[in-house]
Amino acid sequence: MASLSTLYSSSPSLKQSTVKAFTSPTTRGDSFSFPHTSKPTTLLPLTLSASRADTSHSDAAAAAAKKELIKDPDALWKRYLDWLYQQKDIGLYLDVSRVGFTDEFVVEMEERFKSAFKAMEELEKGSIANPDEGRMVGHYWLRNSGLAPRPGLKTLIENTLDSICSFADDIVSGKIKPPSSTVGRFTQILSVGIGGSALGPQFVAEALAPDNPPLKIRFIDNTDPAGIDHQIAQLGPELASTLVIVISKSGGTPETRNGLLEVQKAFRDAGLNFAKQNSLLDNTARIEGWLARFPMYDWVGGRTSVMSAVGLLPAALQGIDIREMLAGAGIMDEATRTTSLKNNPAALLAMCWYWASDGVGSKDMVILPYKDSLLLFSRYLQQLVMESLGKEFDLDGNTVNQGLTVYGNKGSTDQHAYIQQLREGVHNFFATFIEVLRDRPPGHDWDLEPGVTCGDYLFGMLQGTRSALYANGRESISVTIEEVTPRSVGALIALYERAVGLYASLVNINAYHQPGVEAGKKAAAEVLALQKRVLSVLNEASCKDPVEPLTLDEIADRCHAPEEIEMIYKIIAHMSANDRVLIAEGSCGSPRSVKVFLGECNVDDMYAQ
Numbered sequence: 001m002a003s004l005s006t007l008y009s010s011s012p013s014l015k016q017s018t019v020k021a022f023t024s025p026t027t028r029g030d031s032f033s034f035p036h037t038s039k040p041t042t043l044l045p046l047t048l049s050a051s052r053a054d055t056s057h058s059d060a061a062a063a064a065a066k067k068e069l070i071k072d073p074d075a076l077w078k079r080y081l082d083w084l085y086q087q088k089d090i091g092l093y094l095d096v097s098r099v100g101f102t103d104e105f106v107v108e109m110e111e112r113f114k115s116a117f118k119a120m121e122e123l124e125k126g127s128i129a130n131p132d133e134g135r136m137v138g139h140y141w142l143r144n145s146g147l148a149p150r151p152g153l154k155t156l157i158e159n160t161l162d163s164i165c166s167f168a169d170d171i172v173s174g175k176i177k178p179p180s181s182t183v184g185r186f187t188q189i190l191s192v193g194i195g196g197s198a199l200g201p202q203f204v205a206e207a208l209a210p211d212n213p214p215l216k217i218r219f220i221d222n223t224d225p226a227g228i229d230h231q232i233a234q235l236g237p238e239l240a241s242t243l244v245i246v247i248s249k250s251g252g253t254p255e256t257r258n259g260l261l262e263v264q265k266a267f268r269d270a271g272l273n274f275a276k277q278n279s280l281l282d283n284t285a286r287i288e289g290w291l292a293r294f295p296m297y298d299w300v301g302g303r304t305s306v307m308s309a310v311g312l313l314p315a316a317l318q319g320i321d322i323r324e325m326l327a328g329a330g331i332m333d334e335a336t337r338t339t340s341l342k343n344n345p346a347a348l349l350a351m352c353w354y355w356a357s358d359g360v361g362s363k364d365m366v367i368l369p370y371k372d373s374l375l376l377f378s379r380y381l382q383q384l385v386m387e388s389l390g391k392e393f394d395l396d397g398n399t400v401n402q403g404l405t406v407y408g409n410k411g412s413t414d415q416h417a418y419i420q421q422l423r424e425g426v427h428n429f430f431a432t433f434i435e436v437l438r439d440r441p442p443g444h445d446w447d448l449e450p451g452v453t454c455g456d457y458l459f460g461m462l463q464g465t466r467s468a469l470y471a472n473g474r475e476s477i478s479v480t481i482e483e484v485t486p487r488s489v490g491a492l493i494a495l496y497e498r499a500v501g502l503y504a505s506l507v508n509i510n511a512y513h514q515p516g517v518e519a520g521k522k523a524a525a526e527v528l529a530l531q532k533r534v535l536s537v538l539n540e541a542s543c544k545d546p547v548e549p550l551t552l553d554e555i556a557d558r559c560h561a562p563e564e565i566e567m568i569y570k571i572i573a574h575m576s577a578n579d580r581v582l583i584a585e586g587s588c589g590s591p592r593s594v595k596v597f598l599g600e601c602n603v604d605d606m607y608a609q
């Protein structure tokens with residue numbers, strides 16, 4: 001175990017609008033009518049290059065321009081039935097009929113899929129599937145511990161799950177109480193983490209938390225001080241009954257560390273008991289005797305960690321049935337192990353992505369869940385897909401600049417935002433509709449006009465948009481679930497995890513590392529180091545009598561970093577906006593004339609390194 005996800009509590013001892021008329025691309029006037037496919041028009045062959053992975057972006061654009069989709073309703077219905085995938089235990093359906101892949105293309109992909117399935121099998125057996133980091137990739141073991149390659153891992157997975165459940169029970173029941181609250185039990189969770197240590201828990205909370213959960217959850221997922229202040233301010237007096245969960249796989253992510261320090265300060269300021277943090281996260285938790293610590297394994301990537309303690313603990317605390325989530329994921333894992341393409345929904349997704357984006361990411365993936373509670377699915381998938389697939393090099397070291405862009409929000413809201421462009425504008429995407437059959441819990445529905453419910457409108461909007469896009473040559477995938485439940489959400493997550501893994505094999509890249517993120521992190525650290533040098537130079541000049549205000553050129557020169565003058569200007573402008581440097585002459589809007597100094601002289605020069 002290389003790193004830990006850690007939990008902290010507040011102390012070591014506890015711790016109308018009225019809609020009159022609708023219009024849609026196929027709707028006229030005041031009455032709403034469902035769009036329908038018009039009479040057969042054309043059925044043109046699709047033009048494919050022999051090896052789509054070798055297709056350049058301009059070739060891809062040319063190929064896309066030649067793509068034509070089946071318009072004949074009978075042929076389309078047959079295609080729908082031919083390719084419809086159903087997972088009955090989950091109640092999940094996948095329709096790829098509105099993606100225009102040809103039979104030839106399917107045959108062409110067979111060899112690639114054979115290798116992809118083989119690689120996935122090896123991965124599940126514990127091979128070093130992340131060669132750049134020399135790591136196994138084991139998120140599938142989290143929902144079937146029997147697959148773990150070593151008995152010790154199996155026991156660890158099972159014990160962790162048991163301890164998450166019993167800890168959550170103790171918190172929810174009030175057996176473990178907050179020390180300084182009069183409420184007698186924890187009422188709020190403040191989750192501090194970023195990337196995979198936030199996006200999964202956020203998606204699950206939005207999708208599955210009951211209307212009145214035992215503990216309500218808030219997130220600090222950035223180092224934006226105003227954002228942090230906002231979250232803490234909204235807690236108000238409930239800070240005293242807030243359970244803080246700090247989640248980090250590495251334990252060293254600066255945004256998460258900053259969030260922790262800010263929260264600790266908020267507790268101190270409120271006179272609450274929150275121990276100081278001054279070393280690595282897990283060490284701190286251990287030394288300070290935090291309420292509980294849960295392991296995070298080096299064989300689980302951040303973006304696939306939602307079924308580890310990272311996602312399960314916050315979910316359990318909100319009263320979400322985490323064993324059902326795991327069961328749903330496990331069923332989907334099993335369903336996506338088959339090497340029969342037509343019967344493997346993840347392979348079908350990967351094949352459609354490859355077809356639609358020419359295997360080079362030439363088209364963006366627009367995710368359109370028609371259910372408010374699934375709003376965050378697209379944001380969750382953004383990291384899962386883009387951090388996994390956005391790679392400069394393939395596994396053989398060739399420069400490939402792979403990736404698939406993901407964005408989305410929710411239907412039918414998007415109908416009134418960007419669907420206009422999707423249907424008529426630049427043709428640079430394929431859509432994925434996420435449909436939920438159950439509109440409301442049983443017994444709550446009513447007809448808002450004869451024979452039509454509110455949910456029927458949502459359904460109509462989805463189907464109408466799907467048809468309208470298709471009629472204009474825009475491809476789409478539809479994923480349908482019967483209800484939003486822990487089981488179906490677990491299955492959706494597992495479906496996309498597997499699809500990403502398979503797609504990565506199809507395009508021969510490592511889906512499990514993120515070297516590009518490191519470059520930005522390193523550069524950020526360099527900016528902060530430069531800021532300290534700037535402060536040290538300014539401090540020295542500000543300690544003179546009289547104070548010596550400095551120009552940007554002088555600062556850059558004294559920092560021995562003349563090439564960094566633009567960055568020094570930005571540092572000065574940022575500090576000036578936050579009252580940390582004073583302006584003697586000029587203004588930050590006129591970089592050449594500005595002269596700055598520090599309001600205080602620090603004789604010990606705390607900024608010097």
Ligand SMILES: O=P(O)(O)OC[C@H]1O[C@](O)(CO)[C@@H](O)[C@@H]1O
Pocket residue numbers: 194195196197247248249250251252253256301302303387514517
């Ligand atoms: O859990 P950690 O180690 O704090 O990392 C947070 C996120 O940072 C990344 O490493 C890079 O953005 C993600 O992969 C990860 O989910």
